[in-house]
Amino acid sequence: MKNVTITLDEEVAHWARVEAAREGKSLSRWIGDSLREEMEASVDQNSGVRTLLALKPGKLSIDGKLPHHSEYHRAVLPRHERDHLRTGSGRSGKARTRN
Incomplete structure (x- = not known):
């Protein structure tokens, strides 16, 4: 272990004491x-990069094409396929005017 001296402003010191x-x-x-966790996260991130x-380099798919956005949304956002969600506001598309 290495002993070090650090300087903190009062607000940071108070917050750190509360967290500790x-x-x-x-x-x-x-x-x-906290410093060790930051160091390990940085090492993990650098390793991943x-x-x-x-x-x-390789193909993104068998034919080298990306899926159409609608295919992507069906796969990633399945909530839009739920029957109980309304498809719109029910308005005719006209803007509402305020008096």
């Missing part, structure tokens, strides 16, 4: 754990 207490940790332990960039 909420987790039942000392301020020092909470800051150390490197893996993605290392992929060889």
